Amino acid sequence: MKQGLLTDRQKEVLRYRKKGLTQQQIAEIIHTSKANVCTIEKAALENISRARETLEFLYTLDAVHLCTLQSGLDLLKAPEIIYAEAEKKGLKVKYDTISLINRLRDANPERFRGRQVREDVEIYINKDGDLYFG
């Protein structure tokens, strides 16, 4: 039975960081370079966001496919499409237009450039009207 995602080293650095120590100070305490502390901290944060994403995926299991935002689509037209598809399924989207656009962009920054969709985005919805992307 493995532990969490974070290595002992990573936890160590996060704890010191929480206390407000600088990377340089931590480097001295744990006897390594500040560059290494930076790398370890970065890996730790990366692992944490991977953990979040993993649990996020579980929600998509309870969700059904709603529609696909085709590459090239204008982001501002997405809400209209999504609302229409949700209505067909008798579901109410939990987000208003503005929140929806923000949620889209926040969920996967690399997939949008300005207001254009760069690659296909699959949209999923659950009974609560929550949206997930894959």
Place this chain on the structure above:
Amino acid sequence: MKQGLLTDRQKEVLRYRKKGLTQQQIAEIIHTSKANVCTIEKAALENISRARETLEFLYTLDAVHLCTLQSGLDLLKAPEIIYAEAEKKGLKVKYDTISLINRLRDANPERFRGRQVREDVEIYINKDGDLYFG
């Protein structure tokens, strides 16, 4: 930027599983052995619990060390110790005696055998009286 913890293979199996397919059926669909499906599914569940544990750790960052339950201690004596230490710190533990014992055992089953502590358990508490273990 890496994705979540789950590999494509693992997500695939979880999705089919969610639909109610057996491991044998999935094995045929994805062209491998049923034993392998089992292994993959197990790894997926393992990854999910690691993700949970990882985020759990973040809460401990907001917590302070309360005490250590020494190896060999009688589990039934733990609440008394914990309440006393919390009081010293002016904090109120969020759990009553029974819930506390259950929380201890649930949090790390391998570290208890019957009512005995098998290896040292570090106890942390936050401002809300929530307890975490490390």
Place this chain on the structure above:
DNA sequence: GTAAATTTAAACACTTTTCCTTAACCCCCT
């Protein structure tokens, strides 16, 4: 009790992470 479904173990090839060092670069501040 038999068959189907699931789980486990061992071993192997392969890929990915981690941690580390060195050296450079960025931004802000006085």
Place this chain on the structure above:
DNA sequence: AGGGGGTTAAGGAAAAGTGTTTAAATTTAC
């Protein structure tokens, strides 16, 4: 310009993770 805090790149060695097979064992269902 120099110092403090932070980040990045390149490279290497050790550790951990993944998918797979085969074979045995265990649980569940009829």
